Amino acid sequence: MRAYRLANKSSLAMNGGKPVRSGPLPVMHPGAGYVGKEEIDAVTSVLKAKSMYRFYGPEFLNITGKFEDDIKKYIGTKYALAVTSGTAALHTALVGMDIGAGDEVILPTYAWVACPDAVVAAGATPVLADVDDSLTLDPADVERRITNRTKAIMAVHIRGTPADLGALQKVADDYGIALIEDVAQAAGATYRGKKLGTFGRVASYSFQLNKMISAGEGGAILTDDKLIYQRSVMFHDVGTPYRAWDDPSLKFDFPAFPGVNYRMNELSAAVLREQLKKIDWIIKDIKKNKAKIKKGISDIDAITFRRLNDPGEAGISLVFFTKKPSQALTFKKALRAENIWTTSGSYPGVVYDPSTNDGHVFMHWGHIFKGIQRVSKRYQASLDLLSRAVHLDISPLLSDSDINDIVTAVHKVADEIL
Numbered sequence: 462m463r464a465y466r467l468a469n470k471s472s473l474a475m476n477g478g479k480p481v482r483s484g485p486l487p488v489m490h491p492g493a494g495y496v497g498k499e500e501i502d503a504v505t506s507v508l509k510a511k512s513m514y515r516f517y518g519p520e521f522l523n524i525t526g527k528f529e530d531d532i533k534k535y536i537g538t539k540y541a542l543a544v545t546s547g548t549a550a551l552h553t554a555l556v557g558m559d560i561g562a563g564d565e566v567i568l569p570t571y572a573w574v575a576c577p578d579a580v581v582a583a584g585a586t587p588v589l590a591d592v593d594d595s596l597t598l599d600p601a602d603v604e605r606r607i608t609n610r611t612k613a614i615m616a617v618h619i620r621g622t623p624a625d626l627g628a629l630q631k632v633a634d635d636y637g638i639a640l641i642e643d644v645a646q647a648a649g650a651t652y653r654g655k656k657l658g659t660f661g662r663v664a665s666y667s668f669q670l671n672k673m674i675s676a677g678e679g680g681a682i683l684t685d686d687k688l689i690y691q692r693s694v695m696f697h698d699v700g701t702p703y704r705a706w707d708d709p710s711l712k713f714d715f716p717a718f719p720g721v722n723y724r725m726n727e728l729s730a731a732v733l734r735e736q737l738k739k740i741d742w743i744i745k746d747i748k749k750n751k752a753k754i755k756k757g758i759s760d761i762d763a764i765t766f767r768r769l770n771d772p773g774e775a776g777i778s779l780v781f782f783t784k785k786p787s788q789a790l791t792f793k794k795a796l797r798a799e800n801i802w803t804t805s806g807s808y809p810g811v812v813y814d815p816s817t818n819d820g821h822v823f824m825h826w827g828h829i830f831k832g833i834q835r836v837s838k839r840y841q842a843s844l845d846l847l848s849r850a851v852h853l854d855i856s857p858l859l860s861d862s863d864i865n866d867i868v869t870a871v872h873k874v875a876d877e878i879l
């Protein structure tokens with residue numbers, strides 16, 4: 462390890478020393494950072510055709526239908542349905558699977574608040590299970606939380622990294638329950654060489670600004686299951702019994718039921734079609750940056766990297782554990798003082814920092830899980846890991862000089878505080 466401390470005097474910026482860099486790092490908005498003429502031209506074509514609605518228009522282009530074709534081909538499923546957000550995708554997928562009142566869905570303590578929220582929106586009950594040192598669902602704990610009401614396990618590929626799909630699928634198969642993949646934060650990543658989203662019975666995606674590809678908002682459901690697809694089509698389009706009058710492909714073999722309006726519009730789809738063409742390029746750039754940073758700090762003995770279930774991750778984060786929660790909090794504070802932060806405000810972070818409100822962590826889901834603070838000890842394994850996890854964002858837009866600053870600052874801080 463390089464030595465930064467000069468004869469007992471702290472050189473850390475938080476103690477008055479000179480910061481490693483003078484300003485913030487580029488933000489981690491992967492897809493948005495690659496928006497260019499292609500997206501602008503695609504949106505312009507839709508506007509020129511005055512046909513922004515997905516089902517018809519004066520010069521209807523059916524861009525949303527084409528985006529659905531593109532994404533199902535890219536991921537490798539039989540069906541795709543574009544919707545308005547990742548939350549809408551989760552809600553629709555659950556209704557598509559006929560999960561509702563009286564049913565339980567198991568999900569991880571580290572996800573996004575939309576995950577339990579969508580379960581509640583579907584009328585079902587979310588049940589928490591611990592994460593392991595990959596910070597994704599611990600399959601052994603999932604098994605412990607199964608009851609005769611459990612209908613599904615929601616595996617969340619959090620911060621770009623695949624959940625332990627092999628083990629989770631085994632638990633799901635052993636108990637005859639469904640596996641749902643939430644791929645919102647890891648579109649394009651793989652597990653055992655196959656795209657995430659092709660393992661569960663249904664997969665959901667988000668195209669909000671922080672996601673691998675983005676139209677600001679947007680989402681999609683991917684599945685090989687025709688019935689789930691058809692029920693999802695019906696639900697996302699206010700029930701649509703009337704639409705089958707004009708389009709026989711929308712005539713389904715089950716009675717119509719009420720739905721919501723989660724239809725994607727043609728402007729979003731136009732952006733997403735272009736973004737999807739860039740996704741492999743975006744992932745390649747992110748992973749290149751991550752590999753350099755990880756290599757640069759791998760000689761620090763006092764930290765342990767988050768375990769990866771598969772190297773096919775999307776690479777948007779680098780997480781390492783300190784030995785004690787207090788060290789993680791000081792690490793974050795010290796890095797920010799070195800100007801290793803982004804203007805989005807939240808990173809670098811400690812995954813569970815009790816003093817910050819972060820919707821990724823179950824301790825901040827008290828409006829859904831009443832009394833969660835009181836029973837938090839039931840999730841001691843999660844609390845232990847999440848409160849020691851220092852989280853760095855990996856933007857695809859980092860320059861070599863930015864990367865060098867990150868590596869230098871992590872060494873500098875580790876050298877003094879660990």
Ligand SMILES: Cc1ncc(COP(=O)(O)O)c(C=O)c1O
Pocket residue numbers: 545546547548549572573575576617619643645646667668669678679680
């Ligand atoms: C893991 C996860 N699931 C679901 C969602 C919900 O997506 P959206 O914000 O598009 O509704 C997000 C997005 O933030 C997410 O990160």
